[in-house]
Amino acid sequence: MTIPNPIRAAFNASDTGDGTVIVSIGPSHPATHGTLQVIAALDGEKVKRVDVHCGYLHRGFEKECESHTWHNLIPYVDRLNYCSALINDFAYCEAVETLMEIEITPRCRYLRTLLSEYSRLADHLTCIAASLMEIGAMTAFLYLVMIRDYIYEHLANLTGARVTYTYGRIGGLARDLPEGWLGRLGEILEQYEVFVARIHGLMDRNRIFIDRTRNVGVISTADAINWGFTGPILRSTGAPRDLRKDTPYLAYGELDFEVPVGINGDNYDRYYVRMREMDESVHMIRQLMEMLPEGPICVDDRRCTLPDKQLVYTEIESLINHFKLIMDGPRVPAGDAYAAHEAPNGELGFYLVSNGEGTPYKVHVRSPSFVHMGGLQRLLEGYQLADIIPTFGSVNMIGGECDR
Numbered sequence: 001m002t003i004p005n006p007i008r009a010a011f012n013a014s015d016t017g018d019g020t021v022i023v024s025i026g027p028s029h030p031a032t033h034g035t036l037q038v039i040a041a042l043d044g045e046k047v048k049r050v051d052v053h054c055g056y057l058h059r060g061f062e063k064e065c066e067s068h069t070w071h072n073l074i075p076y077v078d079r080l081n082y083c084s085a086l087i088n089d090f091a092y093c094e095a096v097e098t099l100m101e102i103e104i105t106p107r108c109r110y111l112r113t114l115l116s117e118y119s120r121l122a123d124h125l126t127c128i129a130a131s132l133m134e135i136g137a138m139t140a141f142l143y144l145v146m147i148r149d150y151i152y153e154h155l156a157n158l159t160g161a162r163v164t165y166t167y168g169r170i171g172g173l174a175r176d177l178p179e180g181w182l183g184r185l186g187e188i189l190e191q192y193e194v195f196v197a198r199i200h201g202l203m204d205r206n207r208i209f210i211d212r213t214r215n216v217g218v219i220s221t222a223d224a225i226n227w228g229f230t231g232p233i234l235r236s237t238g239a240p241r242d243l244r245k246d247t248p249y250l251a252y253g254e255l256d257f258e259v260p261v262g263i264n265g266d267n268y269d270r271y272y273v274r275m276r277e278m279d280e281s282v283h284m285i286r287q288l289m290e291m292l293p294e295g296p297i298c299v300d301d302r303r304c305t306l307p308d309k310q311l312v313y314t315e316i317e318s319l320i321n322h323f324k325l326i327m328d329g330p331r332v333p334a335g336d337a338y339a340a341h342e343a344p345n346g347e348l349g350f351y352l353v354s355n356g357e358g359t360p361y362k363v364h365v366r367s368p369s370f371v372h373m374g375g376l377q378r379l380l381e382g383y384q385l386a387d388i389i390p391t392f393g394s395v396n397m398i399g400g401e402c403d404r
Contacts, residue, residue, distance in 0.1 A: 089168030
């Protein structure tokens with residue numbers, strides 16, 4: 001086995017008899033998602049050096065985008081962070097809408113905001129559940145996954161899919177809310193509060209949990225900024241950086257919510273920040289349910305919106321418009337644009353370049369997981385071998401975002 005250069009010195013030290021051992025964790029390991037390899041140099045149980053390798057998914061998302069129409073990219077975008085696919089949809093659609101100078105309808109704007117927070121709730125539930133399960137808290141895991149399953153079933157009722165939804169559209173959404181959907185949403189939010197109260201009771205002052213998470217995986221605000229960290233990792237250090245507050249988009253500027261922050265930037269603070277962010281998401285969703293206006297969900301723009309099916313059957317202009325949008329895609333004006341949303345893991349941005357054709361010239365995604373993997377060793381070195389998995393879980397790396 002060839003040892004990567006960053007830890008070659010530690011490997012060479014083992015030849016001198018100082019006891020350093022090289023251990024490879026992943027990529028064929030459930031706890032590393034099958035897409036990440038951590039090569040660690042150990043002194044007993046202490047991690048001296050680590051070298052992090054990602055990219056075992058081999059997807060080529062960004063290059064693949066150059067061969068598909070602007071509309072047909074939406075299913076590919078879904079698969080970046082598949083725990084909160086709707087946020088991927090909306091951030092990408094906003095970047096295209098910026099290039100096309102399209103302003104979405106009020107109902108679409110509020111619905112996108114509501115569904116973004118609903119997705120954040122599902123993503124954080126998944127992260128916290130998996131992190132707790134990895135240190136043995138199976139009861140907490142089952143409580144959280146049960147609520148997440150209610151959300152998945154509810155979103156499937158809206159979108160027709162359980163995980164990757166393809167629900168966003170350039171200029172709007174695929175379909176409006178079905179009858180009774182908001183009523184069921186209110187029921188799920190009430191169930192969420194009951195179950196999360198149990199998690200607080202089980203974990204917040206649990207001595208085993210505190211010993212495994214306090215002062216473990218610590219990073220300072222300065223280091224987090226230097227490594228480009230965003231989202232809960234950065235906020236766990238005490239920095240209240242949140243795009244929803246700092247550069248409001250969609251309907252966030254009209255909502256009342258707080259940005260939770262931590263103190264030490266350790267694993268416990270990342271748990272705490274996500275737990276508080278879920279409560280803020282529920283608060284925002286309830287506001288949006290009251291504010292949601294009536295009206296169309298798609299713009300009346302033939303450049304990107306499919307005509308009504310009845311017109312397609314009865315009017316030659318609408319038939320041609322439908323055919324051209326499906327076969328050639330929208331003609332996006334030449335230029336470039338960047339749109340960023342506050343995804344559950346941090347800043348998710350899409351940089352698009354158009355040459356005026358029906359397919360993109362270039363698509364680049366600023367995915368938080370990829371950036372966070374670049375500085376993961378900063379959270380692992382100096383701690384115990386047993387801390388690698390829970391610390392990695394607190395970062396919430398999503399493989400689809402890493403290997404673009």
